[in-house]
Amino acid sequence: MDIAALRRDTPGCAHRVHLNNAGAGLVSRRTLDTMTAHLELEARIGGYEAATEREQAIEDVYAALAELVGGRPEEVVLFDNSTHAWQAAFYSLAFRPGDRILTGRAEYGSNVLAYLHIAQRTGAEVVVVPNDAYGRFDTAALAGLLDERTRLVGISHVPTSGGLVNPVAEIGRITRRAGVPFLLDATQSVGQFPVDVREIGCDLLTATGRKFLRGPRGTGFLWVNPAVLDRLDPHVSETASALWDGKRGFTWQPGARRFATWEMGWAGVLGLGSAVRQALELGVGATGERAIGLGAALRERLDALPGVGTYDLGRERCAIVTAKVDGVPAGEVKAALTREGINVSTTWPDQTQFDTEDRGVHPLVRLSPHYYNTEDELDRAAAVLARLARTGQPR
Structure with missing residues (x-):
């Protein structure tokens, strides 16, 4: 895949870091x-x-x-x-x-x-x-x-x-x-x-x-x-x-x-x-491998940050990454990312009621890269969460 060409064919890539593909992907x-x-x-x-x-x-x-x-x-x-x-x-x-x-x-x-x-x-x-x-x-x-x-x-x-x-x-x-x-x-x-x-x-x-x-x-x-x-x-x-x-x-x-x-x-x-x-x-096998790889890379970045944790279950994991910053509500984390031009979502307790009964971890910040995202975009998102974990403020 020519990622640069795919990004040029995706108008939204010129304006935002879109890590909300589990919500709605960017159309080509x-x-x-x-x-x-x-x-x-x-x-x-x-x-x-x-x-x-x-x-x-x-x-x-x-x-x-x-x-x-x-x-x-x-x-x-x-x-x-x-x-x-x-x-x-x-x-x-x-x-x-x-x-x-x-x-x-x-x-x-x-x-x-x-x-x-x-x-x-x-x-x-x-x-x-x-x-x-x-x-x-x-x-x-x-x-x-x-x-x-x-x-x-x-x-x-x-x-x-x-x-x-x-x-x-x-x-x-x-x-x-x-x-x-x-x-x-x-x-x-x-x-x-x-x-x-x-x-x-x-x-x-x-x-x-x-x-x-x-x-x-x-x-x-x-x-x-x-x-x-x-x-x-x-x-x-x-x-x-x-x-x-x-x-x-x-x-x-x-x-x-x-x-x-x-x-x-x-x-x-x-x-x-x-x-x-x-x-x-493009081949869903190839795009899926890249998307899941980006998800794993993002999860690894966030798990390495003091004060940040990820909450994804399973033996096999996909491109969706859920995280929490200690002491900062998920809505404020999302707002901070939005101010930096980074699209994410949050989970809600009533989106997965039985999981909420079991774990009680929601709401969480949900970040979901796709194949057209880049490692640099993951770094930008991780940097915002790192600042929040250090100071409680986006900057």
Whole structure:
């Protein structure tokens, strides 16, 4: 990879040190141009007409996403964000009193709320699988907890609040043997490093365009294993997802399109396609290796600073780095970095409720480099945290 050229093709690199790719990655010039070209086409000939003219390019987005995750185009459906994609998958499953939903301590906050909602509404039980000695989802404990009452295993591949990478392929092997559906929230992993649904063995996967894929906000998708379609009853039906039979009934669209919605922001969808194709051209293996390497280098820098600590769990860690400066609230650390032109986020206790119950370390500062970041940018961020640790002041 020519990092200098990639940075020139990323307008935001000229203005900020962007270490907030776990929040929203910087779009490339080619993705921006794709989106603006479609908006200009809509303005010139009309929104419906522009969508018709670009119909093949829109269909190509499904193919690109399928290639990215190792599936087929008919197994992919587009959404306006990953949370809606995840909810469409989760709420299509039927739960009864006594059913069990198994999840982990690193599960994303919105997913947890949905589990609790279904538990309250149906009498199902939410079971939190413990962590292993490394802080990962404990697959041995999972195997012991699966029984005839288990209706779902739902896991976040990478949590929003740290560098942990859960052992999802082993989880997939266990759930396949048990015949239990496996819903994988891959929001923080797709685009950051290779993710293959066949190798993992999940049945449902959701992801977003805006993070490590470097696509636009307002884009997401769901991948569905055809083998579980007969277990899924979508909670919304509309003209894109169902076919009227001419009388008083309907049939679902084939494949994952039974979850589709008719109205979409096609400029964003085409921008997502552009970002995915760029990721495929560069090679997610290569970009992932660089991003994870930068994450490790940043973690090493911060751990070497007196008064600064990192809080990432796991045996395998990704490009997300969470840290704390002794005596300085996470919000003030973020503000200090922002004043220096460095973009980061903070974690919240209710983003990962079960992790908060277990560790009580949130809020933390979350720094998340990607392949287009540089070692110099890591040094700049570490220098700000070092000053804060020494003085409590950014300068």
